[in-house]
Amino acid sequence: MLELDIGKMGDHVQKYVNDNDMNLKNSFWKKNIRNLPGRASPKKESKSVSSSASTSFDDFQESVSDAWEIEAEDEILRMSEVKISKRVAHSAAVNVINNHKASIEEIHKSKNYSNSDPQGESSSQTYKESRHTENKVNFPNSEVDTNKLTKFQVLLESNLLNLEDLKKLSWSGVPVEVRPMTWRLLAGYLPTSTERRQEALDRKRIDYANLVKQYYDTDKDEAYKDTYRQIHIDIPRMSTPLFQQTTVQEMFERILFIWAIRHPASGYVQGMNDLVTPFYVIFLQEYLPIGTNIETLDVSSISKKNRDSLEADSFWCLSKFLDGIQDNYIFAQLGIQYKVNQLKELIQRIDGTLHGHLMKHGIDYLQFSFRWMNNLLTRELPLRCSIRLWDTYLAESDCFATFQLYVCAAFLLHWRQELLEKKDFQGLLIMLQNLQTQNWTDTDISLLVAEAYRLKFTFADAPNHLTTKR
């Protein structure tokens, strides 16, 4: 896995070399670091100590270090210093990726994916394997993990949490053991002061209980009946056994209904239920022994008090999370339309070949990326991967709306080769609507966000960067 990361880095460097010559590259890093201190970098912001101009590349490298495994840093640095040739980088990358593929296949074979899958696999219903199994696959008890967990624990237990440090650490993925508390803090749901935390949590849970009494348990206002009807139609359509339980469906209905009432400018929009799911599943696991298969769990076996807490936490975190992207869900979904256009412009600049190919065959970005934006890729990725992706989104906090654009760009570019091989409109569109991510792991997401980070760093606020070059 470590090797893959280096290889992929080589790949990135190589791609970069393809697009731009080396001189530009060297001057580029310097220029951007100086002119735009701290921009686009969750790591960077807290690294003010090392902001002297002399080692700007080191700064950048350090600022993104968490996107790769820690041990990879030296290697990456070495590779960056030596101006690696395209050929070397490419063959290294290919080798490593092949090795990695082989080892992953090994793992997939040896790990028993024995979790029941009553409905069979389909591209849209692939997240039935237990997340715990997945996490074991991804983090085979390495020392790195233990170290990372310890770092989290130290941070979380400090009297006054340094939120920037927590964001920095979380960006590259949060260990499953500390994810619930980390997410609450990253979402801004809980205060940084440890001693006020429990009190705040209790109060927020009571607040939520009151909202339920006020809006949900009473006769619903006529104006809200449409909203309720729509939610009530959509919730039973969530597949997987967990979400077929009445207890779970009622919790989702309350969360979404109350959110919709409190946010009249947008209200409920189909697909929002998918945005509750990661929070719900993460907080649910707090009440279960590690390793419980949530798909076979009877949620009503959890105590009422814990279920209420789970529901309240999901609600508040969802609310905080959606605050940054409310314009996605207002009338005409202008936020999404704007972002889809941005994606189009971005791809046009980054990869004229792919963009031209899509245009030539009449593919419109709205046709495939609307759902990516509306559901934050939850429909395109297995749940375990969405959860890993949300570690990064939450670590980006208010900026995640922008960052998501680059994640979408990186996601599209990931399929570049297969897309270029499709020579007609329907082949392209059907592929874009059913991208095969069912075997993706946390590693794929780490690479995706690393690539997104690179794109953001390169292209954000640099509108003429490529046009002047051409």
Add this chain to the structure above:
Amino acid sequence: MGTGDEEYDYLFKVVLIGDSGVGKSNLLARFTRNEFNLESKSTIGVEFATRSIKVNKKIIKAQIWDTAGQERYRAITSAYYRGAVGALLVYDIAKQLTYQNVERWLSELRDHADQNIVIMLVGNKSDLRHLRAVPADEATAFAEANNLSFIETSALDSTNVETAFENILTEIHRKVSARQMDSMDGDEIDKVCMKPIRIDATTANTNDSAAFQIKQFCCNASA
């Protein structure tokens, strides 16, 4: 499915519209993949599928756009009406409200679609006999009054799904052929297909492809 190398004589763009939860996506899945999923997730924006069938010895390729039913998506989905030559307007025979809203969907089509679009009213979920809320004669009368064809289907047990798509595609083919006959010089078909496309803020970025679809349709239709 969906590899475009197959030969076809006509390419028709058809949209599936109607309230949420009436079974649009399952009608499409049944027609294009012979699949049905009781818990199919809500459609976000639009989804696309395709299938070719033979009508009067001609191969017709149907490009079908499945749209989200929720009102909030209307601005996005209505962009896809442009260039469509057929629409299946679906309601749920067990839910009166979805039938009442048919009027609203018709006016959506009047506002955004080509005036020559062939519309078929589809009462889906005909397997739910015991829960029927919309009598078939009432829908038949409504369809007649509004110049629509009408059929009841069940995506669950496959009843009439093939027939529904075959009928609408045949009807579109009939209209297109008649138009071709009327004006051998092709002027008429240009008028029908190449209407100028209105650009507004909410749909500006869909126009490239709408134009493309229409052009493609015309080329193929006259082939």
